[in-house]
Amino acid sequence: MIYDIAFDHIGRNHAVPPTTAETRLRPDRYSDEGTISRAVASYARPYLASRGIDVEVDLAADLTGTGSIFAGYRNVGRFTVRPRVEQVQS
Numbered sequence: 001m002i003y004d005i006a007f008d009h010i011g012r013n014h015a016v017p018p019t020t021a022e023t024r025l026r027p028d029r030y031s032d033e034g035t036i037s038r039a040v041a042s043y044a045r046p047y048l049a050s051r052g053i054d055v056e057v058d059l060a061a062d063l064t065g066t067g068s069i070f071a072g073y074r075n076v077g078r079f080t081v082r083p084r085v086e087q088v089q090s
Contacts, residue, residue, distance in 0.1 A: 001063075001083055003036055008078040010047040010069060019043050020084070033057040036067070036081060044069050044077060057081065 001023050007016040021039035023032045037055040044053060050071035059065035059081065069077030 001032070003032070003063075004082050004084050005036070005040060005043075006080050006082075008080075010044050010077040011049075013047055016047065021081075029059045029061070029063065032063070033059050033065075040067060040069065040079065048076060050076070 003021045003023065004018060005021060006018045008014070010016045019039070021036045023035045036057045036059075040057070041053055041055045044055070048069075048071055052071065053076070054070045055067060056070070057065060057067040063081075063083045065081045067079050067081060068075050069079070
């Protein structure tokens with residue numbers, strides 16, 4: 001499953017390009033949250049001065065969701081997550 005991740009902002013940058021995160025073929029809400037969290041953390045690092053960042057992701061049952069990026073106690077980023085709908089070609 002491929003998730004599209006769109007950022008509201010990371011740090012002071014509000015023009016952050018979207019990215020993707022790829023997980024196992026069979027969607028699993030709980031393990032996918034961890035995979036997305038790690039992908040966002042590595043993508044966000046160049047945008048932030050802080051070395052220690054935490055990422056929280058909350059996926060709903062339909063696998064859409066939101067997340068936040070934290071550095072210390074400050075919220076330094078927000079993003080939305082949507083599963084990519086693969087188009088089947090006939």
